[in-house]
Amino acid sequence: xxxxxxxxxxxxxxxxxxxxxxxxxxxxxxxxxxxxxxxxxxxxxxxxxxxxxxxxxxxxxxxxxxxxxxxxxxxxxxxxxxxxxxxxxxxxxxxxxxxxxxxxxxxxxxxxxxxxxxxxxxxxxxxxxxxxxxxxxxxxxxxxxxxxxxxxxxxxxxxxxxxxxxxxxxxxxxxxxxxxxxxxxxxxxxxxxxxxxxxxxxxxxxxxxxxxxxxxxxxxxxxxxxxxxxxxxxxxxxxxxxxxxxxxxxxxxxxxxxxxxxxxxxxxxxxxxxxxxxxxxxxxxxxxxxxxxxxxxxxxxxxxxxxxxxxxxxxxxxxxxxxxxxxxxxxxxxx
Amino acid sequence: xxxxxxxxxxxxxxxxxxxxxxxxxxxxxxxxxxxxxxxxxxxxxxxxxxxxxxxxxxxxxxxxxxxxxxxxxxxxxxxxxxxxxxxxxxxxxxxxxxxxxxxxxxxxxxxxxxxxxxxxxxxxxxxxxxxxxxxxxxxxxxxxxxxxxxxxxxxxxxxxxxxxxxxxxxxxxxxxxxxxxxxxxxxxxxxxxxxxxxxxxxxxxxxxxxxxxxxxxxxxxxxxxxxxxxxxxxxxxxxxxxxxxxxxxxxxxxxxxxxxxxxxxxxxxxxxxxxxxxxxxxxxxxxxxxxxxxxxxxxxxxxxxxxxxxxxxxxxxxxxxxxxxxxxxxxxxxxxxxxxxxxxxxxxxxxxxxxxxxxxxxxxx
Numbered sequence: 001x002x003x004x005x006x007x008x009x010x011x012x013x014x015x016x017x018x019x020x021x022x023x024x025x026x027x028x029x030x031x032x033x034x035x036x037x038x039x040x041x042x043x044x045x046x047x048x049x050x051x052x053x054x055x056x057x058x059x060x061x062x063x064x065x066x067x068x069x070x071x072x073x074x075x076x077x078x079x080x081x082x083x084x085x086x087x088x089x090x091x092x093x094x095x096x097x098x099x100x101x102x103x104x105x106x107x108x109x110x111x112x113x114x115x116x117x118x119x120x121x122x123x124x125x126x127x128x129x130x131x132x133x134x135x136x137x138x139x140x141x142x143x144x145x146x147x148x149x150x151x152x153x154x155x156x157x158x159x160x161x162x163x164x165x166x167x168x169x170x171x172x173x174x175x176x177x178x179x180x181x182x183x184x185x186x187x188x189x190x191x192x193x194x195x196x197x198x199x200x201x202x203x204x205x206x207x208x209x210x211x212x213x214x215x216x217x218x219x220x221x222x223x224x225x226x227x228x229x230x231x232x233x234x235x236x237x238x239x240x241x242x243x244x245x246x247x248x249x250x251x252x253x254x255x256x257x258x259x260x261x262x263x264x265x266x267x268x269x270x271x272x273x274x275x276x277x278x279x280x281x282x283x284x285x286x287x288x289x290x291x292x293x294x295x296x297x298x299x300x301x302x303x304x305x306x307x308x309x310x311x312x313x314x315x316x317x318x319x320x321x322x323x324x325x326x327x328x329x330x331x332x333x334x335x
Numbered sequence: 336x337x338x339x340x341x342x343x344x345x346x347x348x349x350x351x352x353x354x355x356x357x358x359x360x361x362x363x364x365x366x367x368x369x370x371x372x373x374x375x376x377x378x379x380x381x382x383x384x385x386x387x388x389x390x391x392x393x394x395x396x397x398x399x400x401x402x403x404x405x406x407x408x409x410x411x412x413x414x415x416x417x418x419x420x421x422x423x424x425x426x427x428x429x430x431x432x433x434x435x436x437x438x439x440x441x442x443x444x445x446x447x448x449x450x451x452x453x454x455x456x457x458x459x460x461x462x463x464x465x466x467x468x469x470x471x472x473x474x475x476x477x478x479x480x481x482x483x484x485x486x487x488x489x490x491x492x493x494x495x496x497x498x499x500x501x502x503x504x505x506x507x508x509x510x511x512x513x514x515x516x517x518x519x520x521x522x523x524x525x526x527x528x529x530x531x532x533x534x535x536x537x538x539x540x541x542x543x544x545x546x547x548x549x550x551x552x553x554x555x556x557x558x559x560x561x562x563x564x565x566x567x568x569x570x571x572x573x574x575x576x577x578x579x580x581x582x583x584x585x586x587x588x589x590x591x592x593x594x595x596x597x598x599x600x601x602x603x604x605x606x607x608x609x610x611x612x613x614x615x616x617x618x619x620x621x622x623x624x625x626x627x628x629x630x631x632x633x634x635x636x637x638x639x640x641x642x643x644x645x646x647x648x649x650x651x652x653x654x655x656x657x658x659x660x661x662x663x664x665x666x667x668x669x670x671x672x673x674x675x676x677x678x679x680x681x682x683x684x685x686x687x688x689x690x691x692x693x694x695x696x697x698x699x700x
Contacts, residue, residue, distance in 0.1 A: 046653075048638075048646045048667060074610055083413035086613040090647035093608045097654035109610065248421050248438075251412030283643040286382035287418050294425055 001025045002067035002103060004059035005032065007052055007088070008075060010161040010205040011232075014170050015148040016071060022140035023130050028067055030059040033212035037062055038311055044098040051279045051310050052206045053087050053094070055213060060095050060102050070103045077113035082253045085284060155232050160218060161209050197329055198227045200265035202258050202292070203277035204285070205232060207309065214277060215315045217307075217322065221275075224326050229271060231261030238264055246291070255284040262292040266302050273303040273329040275322070280310035303328050337362050338456065339402035341390040344554030345479045346579060348511045349472040350406075356468035357457040362402035364393035367557040371396055376670040378426050385639035385669055386551040387419055389558060391426060398432055406456055409440035413613040414644060473580075474516045478523040480578045482506050485527060487574065489534045490567030491541050498533035500564055505529060538570070542688050545626035547576045547619045548637035549645050552668055554579060559637050559668060560677040566635075569685050574631070576600075576622035577615070600625065607651045614644030620651060627659040633688040634661060635681075640669035660695075662688055 001020045003009060009029070017027045030037070033055055041058030063070050072092045075084050083089075092107030108126040111118045127137030147168070154164035199221055201208055208214050208230060221228050231239060239260030243250060246263075250256040265271045276292060278285040289306055296304035305325050307318060339362045340350055347363050354361045365371070367389050375392030394405055405427075410417025420438035427434065439452045454460075482503060490499040506526025513519040544566060552559050553575060566573050600621025601611075608620045623634045636652060638645035649665050656663040664684045666677065 046646065046649050046665075048641070049650060050646075076610065081411075083613070086413045086616065086643040087647055089413070089610050090608055090612040090616065090650070093610070094647060094650045097607060097651040246421070248409070248418065251417055281382050281641040283382075283384075283415055283641055286380050286384075286641065287415055287422050290380035290383070290422060291425065294429060 001027045001106075002063035002070045003027060003029050004056055004063060004070070004072070005030045006056040006059045006210070007091070007206045008084075010209045012148065013161075014151040014165060014168065015144040016073075017170055018147040019140050019144035020071070022143050023127055023132050023136065025069075025130060028063075030062045033059070033210050035212075038212070042311060045094070048281070049094075050087070050282055051213060052204070052210075053091075054311065055206075055210065056091070057095060057099060061099055063103065064099075064101050065103075067103050069106050071106050071108075074107050074109040076109060076111040078110065078253055079112055081113060081249075082251050082256065083113065084253055156235055158229070158233050160230070161205065161232070196225055196227050197273075197326070197333060198229060198271045199326070199329070200261065200271035200274040201228050201230045201277065202262050202265075202274060203230075204254055204258070204279070204282070205230075207279055208277050213279075213309060215309070215313070215318045217275075217277060217318070220319065220322065221326070224323070226326060229265075231257050234261055234264060242267070250288070252284045252288075255288045258285075259288050259291060262288075263295065266296055266299060269302075271302065272333055273305075273325060275325060276304065276306040278306060278308050280308050303332065336360065336404050337402045338404045338406055339364055339394065339397035340406045341386075341393050342367060342555070343386075343551055344556070344579060345483075345507065346554070348479060348507070349476045349579070351511070352475050353468045353472040354406075354457070356471055357460060357464060359457050362397045362400050364397040364402075365400075367392065367555070372670050378430060380422070382641055383422070384415060384642050385558060386416070387423065388670060389555070390419065391423060394423065394427060395430075395432075398434060403434050404456075405434055405436045407436060407438050409438045411440075416614070471516060471519070474519045475510055475513070476580045476583065478510045478519050478526075479507065480580045481523060482510070482526050482530070483575075483578065485530050487563060487567060488572065489530050490564065491570050491572050492535050492537050493533050493567075494535040496568055499530065499567065502526075502529040502533045541570055541572045542632045542685065542692060543572045543574065543630075544633045544635060544685075544688065545574045545576060545622065545629075545631045546635050546637060547622045547626075548635075549615055549619075549639055549642050550577050550582055552637045552639050553577050554582075558639075559666070560672055560674050562635065562637065562666065562677065562681065565678055565681055566685070569682065571685060574626070576618065576625075603628075607655055608648065612644045612647045614642065616644030616648040619645060619648040620655060623652060623655050623661070623663060624659065627655075627661040631661065632692055633684065634663045635684065636663065636665040638665065638667050640667050662691055 003013060003016055020027050037058035038055055040061045041054035041056065045054050045057050060070060060072065072095050074092050075088045077083050092105055095102065096105055106126065106129065108122045110122055123141050124134065124137055127140065150168060151164055154167055155161060159167060201218065208217060211219070218228050239257050242263035243256045243260030246259060250259055262274060265274045274296065276289055278289055293304060293306065296302060303325065305321070307321055309318065337360045338354060342364055351361050351363055371389060371392030374395050375388035375390070379388040379391050407420040407423065409420055420436060424436045437452065437456050486499055486503040493499040506529055509522035509526055510519060513522045546553060546562065554577065556563065563573050600618045603624040604617045604621035608617055611617050619636055626634050636645070636649060638649065652663050652665065666680065
């Protein structure tokens with residue numbers, strides 16, 4: 001079973017891996033995002049697609065010939081009354097239409113927007129593909145959910161998903177990103193001394209945690225002596241509570257999380273600055289980013305900036321802006 | 336209270352009819368122009384889709400004409416439209432406008448809730464009056480749809496360039512000014528006569544092109560650089576996958592009653608896109624398959640830049656085009672689109688369509 005290292009891999013990989021392994025499958029992931037992976041993705045998708053979707057196609061292609069199945073779930077809704085992005089809903093269809101020669105696509109349809117019945121049916125039919133009994137599937141699912149729970153707690157303790165996966169021992173040994181993540185997890189930046197500058201990093205997980213797409217932004221910020229807090233490191237209850245300040249419930253699960261995190265960073269004063277990283281032409285971010293920008297402009301006490309990445313983004317340009325931003329917050333702290 | 340709303344194609348004729356019939360003072364925003372778009376894109380988020388920007392321009396121009404209340408529809412996603420109202424309110428408030436915004440959220444099975452929100456707009460009124468207003472508006476929508484279908488059949492064969500469009504514009508005015516259902520009917524007859532008078536010799540062999548895509552861009556000629564008119568004037572018979580009446584029936588009635596299952600475009604799209612993706616993504620794919628079955632010569636997809644559902648559709652359309660052998664072109668619109676650029680691409684596409692027709696015929700497909 002191959003799982004592309006892109007999009008919601010950063011949220012659900014532990015769950016998927018444990019589920020399929022409990023059902024007796026061997027799970028592999030695609031390698032780290034590279035220029036070649038991105039280029040392969042760009043080749044097969046339309047120009048208008050966003051960078052993360054192109055990257056996903058690249059990862060799917062890179063799995064060709066390495067596995068018998070490739071897991072591309074159709075994540076319609078992961079909670080009641082909210083959706084993911086429309087592109088996730090059409091993802092299996094896009095991969096099927098655009099990528100020839102990829103292994104058989106398993107496109108379990110996860111839709112929790114109205115009832116849990118559809119979800120149960122999707123989990124069951126996915127399990128049945130490997131001929132397992134209902135009880136085995138149930139056990140596998142429960143193990144998977146438990147793994148996801150542990151993973152979420154790990155991330156909430158301040159680790160990035162890659163570090164959390166390494167800490168849980170979920171990654172294959174010899175895996176370069178895993179090795180680096182383990183090293184980072186062992187030497188956390190919570191050293192003693194004067195309080196370090198804290199930056200709230202707001203962005204979709206598949207952008208900020210992908211070292212290639214985000215130009216290594218987390219590692220570089222840490223390298224500048226900054227502590228990074230992302231939306232996923234905040235407890236869900238906090239982001240939900242903050243997002244509820246907005247007059248209308250935001251109907252994108254990820255969008256609401258980012259909005260809540262942004263509001264929390266602004267109100268709690270727990271960060272020195274908020275950095276919003278978005279993919280070029282990202283639909284939800286075009287509105288969520290705007291709302292955050294307006295809210296920050298209204299209070300004027302926490303610096304806020306947006307960085308947009310796409311397949312043409314140069315590392316130097318992004319780093320200049322990040323450095324300038326860190327300079328601004330360090331100076332403000334001194335004042 | 337002077338109420339305004341966002342324009343979309345000829346929807347304003349119906350909205351105006353319904354509100355005026357209920358005794359509300361209405362300010363119809365001026366037809367979108369370069370200025371509307373400039374105002375809209377100046378104050379809107381850069382990557383927001385085009386309808387949001389044009390809406391902002393509509394509101395500003397309507398408020399300059401004295402409007403103080405904005406009526407807007409809401410939504411529950413996953414398309415961005417559902418958050419338009421909230422974001423637009425933020426933008427306009429920050430610009431210092433003084434207005435009230437009434438966002439009518441979709442009912443989700445609670446019709447009383449919607450009536451309550453509408454009540455804020457029109458005050459307490461007996462149900463019979465709602466019904467009367469709705470019937471008048473519906474009659475107007477049907478009349479407009481009929482005229483739109485007719486003008487596309489006339490324009491390809493018009494006597495002199497622009498005659499069909501001129502007749503159509505005057506016919507729309509007649510429908511707009513009608514005050515009762517009987518008047519709408521006679522306006523429709525009069526309009527049809529004017530249109531038919533503009534038609535010259537009918538060529539039975541004109542190429543046929545179907546238009547699919549995102550509803551706003553398809554219905555609003557200013558935003559799509561008048562694709563339909565340009566194609567018609569090139570002698571192409573144009574058919575559209577969405578008309579106002581069908582769109583309203585689809586969204587206001589069927590969605591509420593959950594009649595979506597077995598919806599034809601969904602069935603047709605199944606081999607390529609088998610799950611709804613918000614907006615009109617699935618309809619775009621399904622209608623393209625439908626046009627191919629009806630032996631159309633080509634399909635043009637219209638979408639606003641960054642529209643998420645249409646990007647998904649656009650991504651699978653090449654596969655549809657290849658499988659079914661029907662030429663498909665996508666036109667993406669934003670505030671930088673220009674007539675000239677679009678016309679060039681349309682001319683090229685019509686050329687291609689004509690040529691593929693000839694090959695198909697000689698090969699005896």
